[in-house]
Structures are given as structure tokens and as C-alpha cells.
Amino acid sequence: MSSLSPDQYVADVHQIDLAALRVGGVRGLFLDLDNTILPRDTNEVPPALRAWVSELSVLGFRVCLVSNNxxxxxxxxxxxLGLDLVAKAxxxxxxxxxxxxxLIGLATRECAVVGDQLFTDILGGKLIGATTVLVQPLSVVDLPxxxxxxxxxARIMKGQKPQVPVPDE
Ligand SMILES: [Mg+2]
Incomplete structure (x- = not known):
């Protein structure tokens, strides 16, 4: 099912291979919120997430939160986080x-969709011709x-394990 097969599958956003995205022509990120950058049951932005969002900006990525919430x-x-937002997506x-x-002034094919769900984030990303990155959900708390x-x-991913970043030489 290639329409549901992400380009990267990682444990969390910090493991995303940003260099590979850049090489692939990605200049912008559409980030899911719930259980992708924050657990669904908290509003508190941890320092590591703040640092990662700053890093994205330093690397020149344009970022928009795209949430169904x-x-x-x-x-x-x-x-x-100082990010553009499209809610009720x-x-x-x-x-x-x-x-x-x-909003971020890029074509959808220049962007990567980052999210924790195959049927919303990854399928949605495929439909717009974007690169897709699946992360493991941050929390087991979610809507029924x-x-x-x-x-x-879980059946579609058939026990696939998230990719581990290759350490710098
Ligand atoms: Mg989500």
C-alpha cells in the first residue's frame, strides 16, 4: 500500500533526518500537533521541542502547524512556538x-508532512505530493x-521499526 508508506518512519521528531529532507528538495514542514510534537494530554512545550523548532528555522525550513484539532x-x-497554523484541517x-x-509561500511538493497517523497525515501528504514522515505517537491517550x-x-506497518539516525562521522 504505497499510498500509506511514509518516506521516513522515526521514533519522534528529533530523529527526523533533516539533511535527507533537504537533499530531497524539502524546504517546508507541515507539522501535526497531537501526539506528534506534543502528547495529546498536555499544552506544555518542552525545551527540547522549542530547541528543535529553532533548529528548523536556523536550517531555513519554513514551518506550519496543520492540525485536525x-x-x-x-x-x-x-x-x-511562533508558528503559522491551520486548525480544523x-x-x-x-x-x-x-x-x-x-501561508509559508512554498509549493506542497517542496514540503514534508510530519505526523503520527497513516490515515490522516501520511495519506494526506501523499495526496498533495509532499514528502511524508511518520513518527510514533507520543502518548497512548487519543480519541476513540x-x-x-x-x-x-499497526497491521499495515507490520512490525516495522522506526529508523535510527546514522551518527555523524
Ligand atoms: Mg496526531
Whole structure:
């Protein structure tokens, strides 16, 4: 099922091979929020996440949060991290990604979708011709329908393990 097969599969955002993304022509990131950059049950931005977002900026990546969530929480986190935001995104539909690409001034094929769900983030990324990065969910706390889909995702991923970054020489 290549439409659900991510270009990178990593344990968490800190393990994403940013150099490989750049080599692949990626200049922008569409980040999922819940269970991708923050566990669903917290609003608190940890220092490591703040540092990673700064690193993205230093490396020249343009970043937009694209979340299906519509609660105040998404605005709080986006504001705290100083990131553009498209909430209530209805991923995997492409509309929110199109809006996000206009916000950061890049074509969707120049962007990577980063998220923890195959049927929203990865499928959505494939539909817009973006690079896709799957991360393991940060928390087991999630919406009931998401927990159900996770069982299906687990079957599709068939015990694949996240990639481990190659240490610098
Ligand atoms: Mg998520």
C-alpha cells in the first residue's frame, strides 16, 4: 500500500533526518500537533521541542502547524512556538495543506508532512505530493476512533521499526 508508506518512519521528531529532507528538495514542514510534537494530554512545550523548532528555522525550513484539532489548545501551542497554523484541517483532505502552503509561500511538493497517523497525515501528504514522515505517537491517550485506526495502522506497518539516525562521522 504505497499510498500509506511514509518516506521516513522515526521514533519522534528529533530523529527526523533533516539533511535527507533537504537533499530531497524539502524546504517546508507541515507539522501535526497531537501526539506528534506534543502528547495529546498536555499544552506544555518542552525545551527540547522549542530547541528543535529553532533548529528548523536556523536550517531555513519554513514551518506550519496543520492540525485536525480545533480547540484553543492549538492556537496556544502555535503562538507559543511562533508558528503559522491551520486548525480544523480535516486531513487527509488537501484543503488545509493548500492553505498552509500559501501561508509559508512554498509549493506542497517542496514540503514534508510530519505526523503520527497513516490515515490522516501520511495519506494526506501523499495526496498533495509532499514528502511524508511518520513518527510514533507520543502518548497512548487519543480519541476513540484514532485508537481504533491505530490497530489497522499497526497491521499495515507490520512490525516495522522506526529508523535510527546514522551518527555523524
Ligand atoms: Mg496526531
Amino acid at each position: 480545533w480547540h484553543e489548545r492549538v492556537r496556544i501551542v502555535a503562538g507559543d 480535516m486531513k487527509p483532505f488537501p484543503f488545509a495543506f493548500w492553505r498552509a502552503s500559501r 476512533h484514532t485508537l481504533l485506526l491505530r490497530r489497522v495502522e
